[in-house]
Amino acid sequence: MSTVTTAAKSPAPARTVTGGNALAGTRTLIRFALRRDRVRLPVWLLALTIGTIATAGNFQTLYASTEQRASVVRTMDSPAGLAMTGPRHYLTDYNFGSMMGHQMLGFMAVMVGLMSVLIIARHTRAEEETGRAELVRSTVVGRHAHLAAALTVAVLANLVLALLLAFGLGGAGIEGVDTGGSLLYGFSHAAIGIVFAAVAAVTVQFTAHARSASGMALAVIGLAYVLRASGDAGGDGTVSWLSPIGWVQRTYVYVDDRWWPLLLCLALAVVCGGAAFALSTRRDVGAGLRTERLGRPHASDALTRPFGFALRLHRGMLFGFGAGLFLMGAMYGSILGDAEDMLKNIDQIQEALQRVGGASIAESFASMVMIVLSVVASVYVVMAALRPRAEETAGRAEPLLATGLSRNRWVGSHLAVAMLGGTLLLVLAGLGIGIAGAASTGDGGLVLKLTGGAIAYAPALWVTVGVAVALFGWFPRASTVAWIVPVYAFVVGYLGELLQFPSWMANLSPFGHVPQLPAADMSWPPLLILTALAVALTLLGLAGFRRRDLETK
Structure with a gap:
């Protein structure tokens, strides 16, 4: 009996991958x-x-x-x-x-x-x-x-x-x-x-x-x-x-x-x-070149509370908007002293300023500018009010709400930061335009007047937050519709004065009901109504969020 033995073939040497197409799939990603x-x-x-x-x-x-x-x-x-x-x-x-x-x-x-x-x-x-x-x-x-x-x-x-x-x-x-x-x-x-x-x-x-x-x-x-x-x-x-x-x-x-x-x-x-x-x-x-700083061994007392944690998440954006609005206000304030000479031969702006009223051209012009500053602040409050939606879609809300944290406290912490932060932005914008305006006109009283005029827009910002949270609570996929509020406010509030839009268009915006201080007289009823509307919209949004399912990953 003879046996024939076949030598096993040696495995082919593994091919060394020396490189690849670093741009592979780019066209598909562009289309996507x-x-x-x-x-x-x-x-x-x-x-x-x-x-x-x-x-x-x-x-x-x-x-x-x-x-x-x-x-x-x-x-x-x-x-x-x-x-x-x-x-x-x-x-x-x-x-x-x-x-x-x-x-x-x-x-x-x-x-x-x-x-x-x-x-x-x-x-x-x-x-x-x-x-x-x-x-x-x-x-x-x-x-x-x-x-x-x-x-x-x-x-x-x-x-x-x-x-x-x-x-x-x-x-x-x-x-x-x-x-x-x-x-x-x-x-x-x-x-x-x-x-x-x-x-x-x-x-x-x-x-x-x-x-x-x-x-x-x-x-x-x-x-x-x-x-x-x-x-x-x-x-x-x-x-x-x-x-x-x-x-x-x-x-x-x-x-x-x-x-x-x-x-x-x-x-x-x-x-x-x-x-x-x-x-x-x-x-x-998924990583960045900047090395992440090691945190403290134990969280501070503020971070263990919903409001403190929400403030930590919003801190960078709040600082950025605050610095930007203060500088923006200061730039507008620096030309208040030249406003009368700049605008005296422009009939349409003169007519718009007359509709605003005011003791001086500088005050009337500042009242129009205040609409722009408040709309920029409303951009922040929309971003802050929609942060819970971003946390939800990213899957970070579910682990938090699986603990003893209630839905109302979680969403309410972000809304509190949005409302208080938006009000702080108005104060900074008012101080910026007031300080620079006082320097350019020589009227020191403008600091308090213009700061107060800016704060008057706080109830309109709160209504903007209320719209965002109502959409988030009941129609989360349509929550980005909240951006219509600041866009519409700018179009009818600023451009509408120049283009003479009908008054009913301004009434559709919460910013259209704010007295244009310091040119106009203070009127409390519109601000109280806006505040009540903001509370109602916020409660409506919270009720909707309690009733609907959480989007999970």
Whole structure:
């Protein structure tokens, strides 16, 4: 008997994976991001476009005569006026086009930057924070796909905005607004938006939380605006060259139409984008480059209570809005001394100020500005009031409510922070405009008057919180509808005064029932009714939240 033995084959050596396509899946993620933002992006783009075109049309009405435009030039040619608007060179030929570049470009740069930052944070850090990015990365998706997709969506959004603005303004038939200048105006927005998108791509690498990353990027936007403002107010504009906002304003659109400053924006965006990709390789998915600080061995007494814990969660956003509103109020207050000269030849604004009333033009103008400050504060209270919804959808509410913590105490802690924090923001805004206004007019009494006028809007903020919690309690998936309240309040409260909207439109907004102090007399019944309405809406929302099921993960 013979046996034949077959030698077993040696296993093939394992193939060493030396690399891979770091951008694999990017196109799929781009389509997915556009699908998710199919409502958000069109709303952003249409709002920015329509607001710009409407403003250009209003300039024709407000400054119809050469004398009116000459009066604006004299008023704007001051440190406060230039800090609020842009470089002095625009004033050399102040037609309707140069007005757009001078008065709108810096403000719109902030809004476009905000849009870009939110796009990046939503599609990168927020995905990691919720754990979805890790699941997606476990498939055939490259390391850089999420960041590349987010940047691509942000670039596409800014390019579409550029084209909408270019064609919208170029075809409006406004004197001084030509096709070439409109194209530059549109792409100036795209350039600054792409810069801040790249900045956000860097900030999302440092922190593990989307809110912190957005806050860091927004702080950069604020710093850029402050550098631009201080440089233009200083006269020579040297400091403005440290700001990308200063770069786009120095295109001198509709005046000189210089394209080359946009190359500086492109270069900065490339550098920041490259740095973001490089930094992303030095951290784990879901983690940030910044080392998390070790907490205390034992929680403080405040953190063991719902209100103290909610305040800790809202602390960063509250500080940011507080600093921003104080500075915003101070900037408006710095021009109160020049308000009479600035507005004396503008018939529509004079009519609006007469409807407001007041002993002086400065007080009437401050009363109109107070609406803007209160609407900005309402943005904070909506964000704070909707924080329980974010905690619920992220799965963090369920473990808390599984303990002895009641639903009312949990939601009520966030609502208390929203209401008290919103009131504090009004105080800071009133102090900012009051202190700067007193310095510019020499009237020290404006500090108390304007601070009191700002606090009067607190019941309107509370109603805004009530609307948000009522939607959260009964219709949680529609809770974002609460954003209609601040948007509508700005449109009818500020623009409605200039465009003479019918009075019933203002009555639909809680801000329309607040006495416009210090120009108007104090009236307590509307404030008491608004407070009662806020209480009723809050109780209604809490009742709805107790009755419905909690969204679980």
